[in-house]
Amino acid sequence: MKEPSGGKLPNIALVGNPNSGKSTIFNHLTGLRQKTGNFPGVTVDVKEGRMQLPGGREAILTDLPGTYSLYPTASDEKIVAAVLTNPADAHYPDIVVYVADATHLEKHLLLLTQLLDLNLPVLLALNMSDTAAEIGIKVNAAKLAERLGIPVLLVSGRTGENISKLLVEMDKLLAMPVPDRKNFYLLSDTEKLVAEAVRHNLGLSNTYQALLVAHHHDWLPSLSVQHRSTISAIVQDKNFASLKNQVDETLERYDQFTPIVQDAVQQPPQFPSTPTDRIDEIVTHRWLGPFLFFAVMLLVFQAIYDWSAVPMDLIESFFSELNIGLKKYLPEHWTTDLLTDGVLAGLSGILIFIPQIAILFFLVTLLEEIGYMARVVFMFDKTMRRFGMNGRSVVSLISGGACAVPAIMSSRTIGSWKERLITTMVTPFISCSARLPVYAVLIGLAVPAKRVFWIFSWQSLTFGSMYLLGVVAALVSGYILKKILRTREVSYLAIELPVYRMPHWRNLWLTVWEKVLAFVIGAGKIILVISIILWALASFGPGDTMEQAKTVAQAEAAAQQLGEVATDDLIAAHQLEASYAGHLGKVIEPAIRPLGYDWKIGIAIVASFAAREVFVGTMSTIYSIGSAEDDVLLREKMRTATFDESGLPVYTLATALSLLVFYALAMQCMSTVAVVKRETGGWKWPIIQFAYMSVLAYLLAWIVYNLFV
Amino acid sequence: MQRRYRTIPDLKAHESARALAFEDPILAGKLTAMGLLPGTLIEMVRQAPFGSAYYIKADGVRLALRKEEASSILIDA
Numbered sequence: 001m002k003e004p005s006g007g008k009l010p011n012i013a014l015v016g017n018p019n020s021g022k023s024t025i026f027n028h029l030t031g032l033r034q035k036t037g038n039f040p041g042v043t044v045d046v047k048e049g050r051m052q053l054p055g056g057r058e059a060i061l062t063d064l065p066g067t068y069s070l071y072p073t074a075s076d077e078k079i080v081a082a083v084l085t086n087p088a089d090a091h092y093p094d095i096v097v098y099v100a101d102a103t104h105l106e107k108h109l110l111l112l113t114q115l116l117d118l119n120l121p122v123l124l125a126l127n128m129s130d131t132a133a134e135i136g137i138k139v140n141a142a143k144l145a146e147r148l149g150i151p152v153l154l155v156s157g158r159t160g161e162n163i164s165k166l167l168v169e170m171d172k173l174l175a176m177p178v179p180d181r182k183n184f185y186l187l188s189d190t191e192k193l194v195a196e197a198v199r200h201n202l203g204l205s206n207t208y209q210a211l212l213v214a215h216h217h218d219w220l221p222s223l224s225v226q227h228r229s230t231i232s233a234i235v236q237d238k239n240f241a242s243l244k245n246q247v248d249e250t251l252e253r254y255d256q257f258t259p260i261v262q263d264a265v266q267q268p269p270q271f272p273s274t275p276t277d278r279i280d281e282i283v284t285h286r287w288l289g290p291f292l293f294f295a296v297m298l299l300v301f302q303a304i305y306d307w308s309a310v311p312m313d314l315i316e317s318f319f320s321e322l323n324i325g326l327k328k329y330l331p332e333h334w335t336t337d338l339l340t341d342g343v344l345a346g347l348s349g350i351l352i353f354i355p356q357i358a359i360l361f362f363l364v365t366l367l368e369e370i371g372y373m374a375r376v377v378f379m380f381d382k383t384m385r386r387f388g389m390n391g392r393s394v395v396s397l398i399s400g401g402a403c404a405v406p407a408i409m410s411s412r413t414i415g416s417w418k419e420r421l422i423t424t425m426v427t428p429f430i431s432c433s434a435r436l437p438v439y440a441v442l443i444g445l446a447v448p449a450k451r452v453f454w455i456f457s458w459q460s461l462t463f464g465s466m467y468l469l470g471v472v473a474a475l476v477s478g479y480i481l482k483k484i485l486r487t488r489e490v491s492y493l494a495i496e497l498p499v500y501r502m503p504h505w506r507n508l509w510l511t512v513w514e515k516v517l518a519f520v521i522g523a524g525k526i527i528l529v530i531s532i533i534l535w536a537l538a539s540f541g542p543g544d545t546m547e548q549a550k551t552v553a554q555a556e557a558a559a560q561q562l563g564e565v566a567t568d569d570l571i572a573a574h575q576l577e578a579s580y581a582g583h584l585g586k587v588i589e590p591a592i593r594p595l596g597y598d599w600k601i602g603i604a605i606v607a608s609f610a611a612r613e614v615f616v617g618t619m620s621t622i623y624s625i626g627s628a629e630d631d632v633l634l635r636e637k638m639r640t641a642t643f644d645e646s647g648l649p650v651y652t653l654a655t656a657l658s659l660l661v662f663y664a665l666a667m668q669c670m671s672t673v674a675v676v677k678r679e680t681g682g683w684k685w686p687i688i689q690f691a692y693m694s695v696l697a698y699l700l701a702w703i704v705y706n707l708f709v
Numbered sequence: 710m711q712r713r714y715r716t717i718p719d720l721k722a723h724e725s726a727r728a729l730a731f732e733d734p735i736l737a738g739k740l741t742a743m744g745l746l747p748g749t750l751i752e753m754v755r756q757a758p759f760g761s762a763y764y765i766k767a768d769g770v771r772l773a774l775r776k777e778e779a780s781s782i783l784i785d786a
């Protein structure tokens with residue numbers, strides 16, 4: 001964590017099982033004053049935020065990942081053990097608020113008893129106490145407090161009940177001295193020997209903490225190499241059987257706290273058949289379940305694809321009006337162009353994604369909140385695992401059909417690093433909405449509209465093949481990556497399917513807000529920089545070539561007696577050819593000639609790295625119809641285009657198909673690169689992804705060209 | 710290999726049995742922490758749509774387990 005200003009704010013940690021409703025309590029306590037904490041090597045977001053205690057004192061609240069015990073099996077659960085076994089950790093809490101589900105208290109106390117043995121000042125917040133009361137569970141908080149020796153409070157994240165009392169209790173607990181309790185779990189003789197040896201070695205004050213370090217010494221990030229080997233020697237010397245001891249300890253703890261729960265909690269005579277069971281009969285049904293899922297996904301797809309159109313158009317027209325206005329009032333100078341065609345175009349390219357990101361995260365978080373996502377994981381675990389992914393990856397892949405940017409951001413809830421990385425790597429293969437205009441122009445240009453079979457035409461079949469190609473490329477790549485990537489993680493499904501419940505709207509809005517902000521700040525910078533670079537490439541040429549191109553074009557236009565618009569289009573075409581981008585197009589021509597492309601397509605490929613749909617606009621500019629924005633006219637121009645040297649037509653069926661395959665597979669999208677960089681925390685994976693996708697696109701485009709030429 | 714015990718995949722839908730022991734020690738740690746202990750009453754709810762995963766209830770808690778995971782949990786007759 002970055003040092004909080006003032007340096008000495010107390011640390012408060014929220015700890016609890018998954019599905020305990022911790023995050024809702026966290027959102028109540030911090031509101032918008034939260035951010036993603038800096039926990040290196042973590043796959044799941046860990047939030048932290050500032051909060052104010054009743055006395056006016058500020059504190060840092062950390063929402064540690066949900067875990068069932070301090071013996072973790074997944075990387076996000078490991079954070080909890082790593083922080084709580086290391087008093088020197090920047091996140092080591094001064095006090096802990098333990099959040100437990102009051103409706104399942106007998107399953108939620110294991111971890112609490114472990115915290116008690118760590119001698120941490122703990123406060124027990126019994127969440128969902130309103131639901132518990134509704135279904136007839138009576139919790140005697142006073143008795144629980146007495147038996148556990150800690151403050152106990154009934155709260156509700158849903159209604160906000162007793163949250164203010166919780167704050168008062170937190171303040172009180174911070175003022176109290178560190179407790180000295182007797183241990184809940186009594187260590188066996190071997191455990192005692194090992195723990196004492198480790199405790200002396202590391203200078204720890206707590207025996208249970210030392211025992212945990214002994215259990216986790218092979219992965220705890222805080223241990224030095226020397227300490228690790230010393231502890232390893234101790235463990236071996238004492239014949240310490242870590243796995244067996246973990247289970248024994250867990251069972252012993254259950255024996256200890258189960259009577260306490262029975263004493264303090266009055267259960268209803270029997271569990272009635274709950275709505276959750278009835279819903280799951282349909283939702284996880286063998287045939288209905290997947291069917292329903294695809295119906296829901298169709299809705300999600302429709303939402304990001306269709307409902308985002310209006311706000312996206314608004315953003316786009318706002319920027320284009322602003323652009324035109326600025327050009328009118330500002331002097332004609334390259335700095336004006338930098339502002340309008342560079343910076344503003346970049347900003348527009350960032351903000352244009354907000355509607356899609358907001359809609360996707362609203363829906364995905366909604367599905368997560370009501371408890372549906374766990375069912376998706378259950379249903380698609382096997383199918384996706386074959387391709388190195390997770391049940392949740394289905395959501396990312398389907399969303400990728402609208403746009404890879406929000407889709408990749410949504411893979412963040414995948415707990416396993418490997419499965420999440422593979423999802424991130426293959427999602428851009430799915431044909432997104434930005435490829436549509438490219439497909440439309442090329443298919444209309446080269447594929448005959450003739451019908452085959454009854455209702456299909458060659459054009460619609462080619463269209464469908466492009467989508468299929470993307471899906472196959474994604475799955476095959478996932479399979480290959482699964483074989484290549486090595487990981488020490490043991491993968492388990494073993495998840496709880498939580499009770500269905502109403503969403504907390506506050507959680508939803510906060511997530512949407514946080515994702516939009518993360519994209520604009522995290523990926524926006526990169527998009528802006530690339531956008532300016534691409535603008536410069538297309539606006540400047542070596543020496544005075546740009547001026548010369550203008551003079552030549554003007555002379556040509558005068559000779560042909562062209563009007564003002566046509567003259568401007570011709571100048572734009574000549575200048576683009578003379579620019580650095582034009583030179584780049586010509587430089588790469590030998591490389592793309594085997595695919596059937598000329599330098600003009602080369603320019604379009606360079607320029608459309610900004611976004612695939614830029615291909616169409618760039619082609620229009622090259623063919624001197626930049627102002628027309630007319631697909632039919634563009635197709636006419638392209639149809640008659642010939643290679644400079646041979647005079648043969650450029651856009652044969654072979655070239656068009658090869659270009660289609662290239663655009664289906666190549667990573668022609670700076671925003672995706674930026675988002676992958678943000679999500680993987682470095683340039684390594686986006687670079688590998690870019691190279692892999694480009695090479696694959698090149699190879700397959702080459703094969704297709706040679707098949708049809 | 711001769712099998713002496715039944716495991717969770719042997720349960721038919723809505724059939725119940727008590728968990729006896731775990732064959733996978735890492736999974737044992739995870740499941741006990743989730744509340745599935747030796748002696749816990751387990752009910753088979755249903756199989757996953759494409760097979761190879763199970764939806765079970767362990768003492769009222771709904772869990773999803775892979776086939777390999779479910780097969781490592783021994784149950785009484």
